[in-house]
Amino acid sequence: MRLNDSVIGGLRAKDSAYYVFRDDGTRGTGRLGIKIFPSGRKSFVYRFQADGKRKFKTLGDWPHFTLEKATQRYAELAGMPLQSRSDAMGKKMRTGTLRELFAAFIAFKSRSGHRSTISQYGALFEQLIKLKLFTGDEIANEITSVQITRCIQHWTKQDFMSRAKEVRKKLHALFEYGIVADNDPLSDVACNGVQFQIAHNPVRNVQNFEAGTPGDRYLDFKELRYLLTLFDNEKNVLPPDVQSLVELGFYTCGQRPFELCHLQKSRYIPEQNKIVLAKEFSKTGIETAIFISNKAKEILNDQAARYPDSDFFFPNVNYEEQLKKYKKELKANPITKMEKPTTGLNSDAWKKHMNEFAKIHFDQPFSMRDIRRTFKTLAGMLHFTENERDIVNQHVNKTISKKHYDKYDYFIEKRETTLKWEKALSLLLEDDGMEIINKIMENDIVL
Structure with a gap:
């Protein structure tokens, strides 16, 4: 079947999930397809044979993960030798944890020059662990919207609405990056044998809310x-x-x-x-x-x-001394809550x-x-x-x-x-x- 955005948009949900694959007339390279869930969610998949068994790899959710990206990823995988492709699909890769997702996201934001990102997300991760909302060893792509909701409720039940909204926003950004993290050419995650394989953002299904009015303190x-x-x-x-x-x-x-x-x-x-x-x-x-x-x-x-x-x-x-201490701490613990020193x-x-x-x-x-x-x-x-x-x-x-x-x-x-x-x-x-x-x-x- 020919796949384009119009065709994909017209595929309707059924009582059970089903697949539609693109027929490009080739053999031995696998197939690019799309899986339609009963909920209406649509995910690109790559189907291939390994060890005599049919296997699937989820590439990403449509339309956030575009057909163009899916085709490009398919071409990369289809061009691999059979053994290399099998290795890439998971034999030598393991699925990343929440701890590793935080570390990868912090590295990504640091490369982008976003100041305070390391300290903010590092502190958030430490807080989630300390409050026992997560252990950090959870498989990142298995975290559900229900878990995220319960996490945020820790603050909403105490009426800390601004903090709750901030946590939701940060977790949303974290998992949005997780969706594309496996295809980040500047990331070292894949080199370390880790894949996140996050197909959708669990925070999207968590209801957003108003956090109240901003601070109103001023001197008269x-x-x-x-x-x-x-x-x-x-x-x-x-x-x-x-x-x-x-x-x-x-x-x-x-x-x-x-x-x-x-x-x-x-x-x-x-x-x-x-x-x-x-x-x-x-x-x-x-x-x-x-x-x-x-x-x-x-x-x-x-x-x-x-x-x-x-x-x-x-x-x-004390910048030089603080920077030296910070680098030492960062090397020992990539997810540090220590604030990066500034020249000013x-x-x-x-x-x-x-x-x-x-x-x-x-x-x-x-x-x-x-x-x-x-x-x-x-x-x-x-x-x-x-x-x-x-x-x-x-x-x-x-x-x-x-x-x-x-x-x-x-x-x-x-x-x-x-x-x-x-x-x-x-x-x-x-x-x-x-x-x-x-x-x-x-x-x-x-x-």
């Missing part, structure tokens, strides 16, 4: 006034790097702390009040220009003087200090990520447009292709928004600052 104008006044009057309320980072976050309109920690002197143009963030440190993966106000310039100058031998304004001074200051340098500081000075917890939300919320109260806030926060217009994005796009708008925000922060530090801010919010005067 009184709290922000208190914080800025405290920083102006006392220089040691936080470690110098952390205090400078918090201030810089506010005076750059809430730029991401990871990105601020990786600003480089070699990319700073002080006479133009401009600094360019390298794409390898950008969340969006593209270079972006940040306008540096006068106050932000003072902060960067202080940091440059503090670390004259580093190209980074906020260097991780990392979150371990400020989390503890910020938590202690917030307990002393505020009624509610306050973290680095709340700085961005504080800017967006308070700027909105001061009648900054949504477009102004998005542009200065490096939210690229989705209609603009990254290929054609220029790092200097909207720089004039960024400058105007940053200067207007700096003016608002300056007003807060004046004796009658709160009164003026209230008038601006009520539209009695314009900022």
